[in-house]
Amino acid sequence: MAAIREQDISKGMAALDQWRKATEAHRGEPLEARLTFSPSGMPRNTWAMAVRYSLYLLENKAPGPGVEVRVAPWGAVKILDGPASDPHNLTPPDVIELEPDVWLRLACGLTKWSEEKDAGRISAIIGERDDLSALLPLD
Known part of the structure; x- marks a missing residue:
């Protein structure tokens, strides 16, 4: 299933841009402040669209069935080459779960x-391929 509907791509692009602009003033802050950054007052639907669009970008950047990236409650994509899902259990061997604010800070x-992982902000990692640093940030 696609991370975002085709008719919502422009809304997603605008939402991610809004999130990105919200981060600009915080780039020079200490790590502890950046690790807890979450824009206040941003509508829930803007967050959802930003997550979905950024997952869409990730999926286009590194297509494949090998790793599932989950950003609950708004989306999940499969990326990177590797073994596909077991036909009896549709989860691929490698799964990464992140909270929306963590994902958007990274994106x-x-x-x-490494900063988010060391701080324990990446909530679940199953499998051997647990480092998306080569793919982030998204452009």
Whole structure:
């Protein structure tokens, strides 16, 4: 299933741009502040569209069936080459779960994969391919 409907791509692009602009003033802050950044007052539907569009970008950047990236409650995509899902259990061997604010900080380049991982912000990692740093931030 696609992360975003085709008719919502322009809304998603605008939402991710809004999120990215919200991060600009925080780029020079200490790591602790950047790791907890979450724009206040941003509508829920803007967050959802930003997540869906950024997952769409990730999926286009690194297509494949090998790793599932989940950003609940708004989306999941399969990326990178590798073994596909077991036909009896539709989950691929590698799964990464992130909270929406963590994912968007990474996607926008406010934080790095290693910083979020070391801080325990990446909530679930199953499998051997647990580092998306080569794919982030998204452009």
